Amino acid sequence: MKKVIAVMLTAGLAACDTLPASGPLSSQIEKQAGKSRQELNRPNAAVYDVVDVDQKTARMVASFSSSLLSRRFGIGGAASRVVIGVGDQLKISIFEAGSDGLFSTSESKQTTIEVVVQPDGTGTIPYVGPIKLAGRTQEEARKAILEKLVNKAVEPDVLVTAAGTTSRSVTVSGAVGKPSSVELSLAGDRITEVIARAGGPSSEPYETYVTLVRGNKTASVLLKSLIENPRENIYVDPRDQIFVTHDPRTFTVLGEVAKNARQNFGANDLNLLEAIAMAGGGSDDKVDAEGYFVFRYEEPEIVMDLLGPQRFHDLQAKGMMANKDGRYPIVYRFNMHAPDSLIVGQSFPIKNRDIIYASRHPTVDFLKFMQLIATPVGTASGVRTLTD
Incomplete structure (x- = not known):
């Protein structure tokens, strides 16, 4: 009997991967992390890495999110040298x-x-x-x-x-009152000043994205970030292009939570704990508390800071690819068993189009397997009793 039980347990664990499920286990997500397409034997597999989130990581991500423009364009303290140009x-x-x-x-x-x-x-x-x-x-x-x-x-x-000052103009288009070419003053103008001269934004700051294009560089931030963080409200340069778009922020929650759905932010800011609460929280009898994940396409500078330059370049060599916006896939993992996760979760910002996934506990699949084999065994037993 012991041998039979052992065989059943082994078979049950092996069969778990083929049972119906709402998504991958935590172990499956971790197993694929950092693997190349060749290692996975899947020519079109997405190459990503998993980062365990602690207080330092959460602070790093939140800090970078509020300083994208000043870091990427390397300016923000003062206006550039004002010179006369052709057409002035x-x-x-x-x-x-x-x-x-x-x-x-x-x-x-x-x-x-x-x-x-x-x-x-x-x-x-x-x-x-x-x-x-x-x-x-x-x-x-x-x-x-x-x-x-x-x-x-x-x-x-x-x-x-x-x-x-024809030579000192920028183009402002999109969700503003008056899309136009705006001439810069000799004292220099910041992004919000230029947008105001183009009629101002047509939507709420926390639902309005500002994209700055300068040469071959581009970056998008929320308008509210420019308002709340003056260092981000950088000076524009002649021939810059500014695009203002209205895009209500959403995130999607999947897995072992009360409500799998796409959710609107409905607020200026949203952290991980608030997002999970909006989905009704994790299922007490199914969720793996050590397997809460945030799937995100992240800015390359953040990925490089989190993984280190060598790891980042190794993953690129393995096939990790940026999306159309130049961002790279990364998976953040949270251990809700840890008491300080309730502090770390408050510091980790949820971003537009994030996918939050609460994985199921491994025992859930085993119980499913046991239920599948229990029915035919019970039926056979009943038939034998009637025959006797």
Whole structure:
């Protein structure tokens, strides 16, 4: 009898992988982590890694999420150097001490000349000729013009002001009041200032995403992050592109919870514990408390910080691929048996489109197997009794 029971237990455990189930076991998720497609013998398998979340990890993810723009673009403290560009309209006022100079009369000792910077970067000043203006600050342009007027005008002085800054403009489009090309001021403008000049956002800040495109770099953040974290509200550069989109944030909860469903955030912020509570919490008799997972496509900088550069590059070599937004698959694991998980869970932010999965306990599959084999055994026993 002992041998029979042992065989049944072995067969039951082996059969667990083929039983009906709502998703993988915690052990199955961990087993596939870090494996290449060749190792998995699945040519199209997704390559990912699993990260156990502790207080340090939760703080790192939360901190990076609130500083994406300043880290990726490497700016945020001050506006870039403001220079004159092609197409800018300048007002150049020339003053002379005498009343019989090149630019003065008995009625006025000054003349104002309007200049448009040409494609070659120059502007033409009477009695001076073409002079390089593009790439210079207003003060540098003033000094260059003044130098050319020495020995020509009577004790000259020059004032340069901008009438139009076509070269210093950014494009704002999407869910704003007035999508347009916005000219930047000479003092520099931050993202929220530019959006305000384009009519402001049309939706709530916690449902509005701002995407900044600069050269070959791009990043998207919530508008509320720019408001709450001034360092993220970086200065824009000429020719930047800003896209504002309304995208109500959602997350999906699957597995051994009371309600498998897609949920709306409905708030500015949401942490892991709040998200699980919104799904009715884990099932007491089925959920594996050590197997709560968050499946996410994460920013490459976060993945590299979490795994280390060498591990990150090794996984790329094994076939880990970014999605269309340049983010990489990562799986966060939480051990709800640990008492401090109730603290760590409050620090870990849920992001838009996250998948939260509560895996079932391994004994659930074994009990299913026992129920499957119990029915035919009981039926056979009943038949034998009637026959006897």
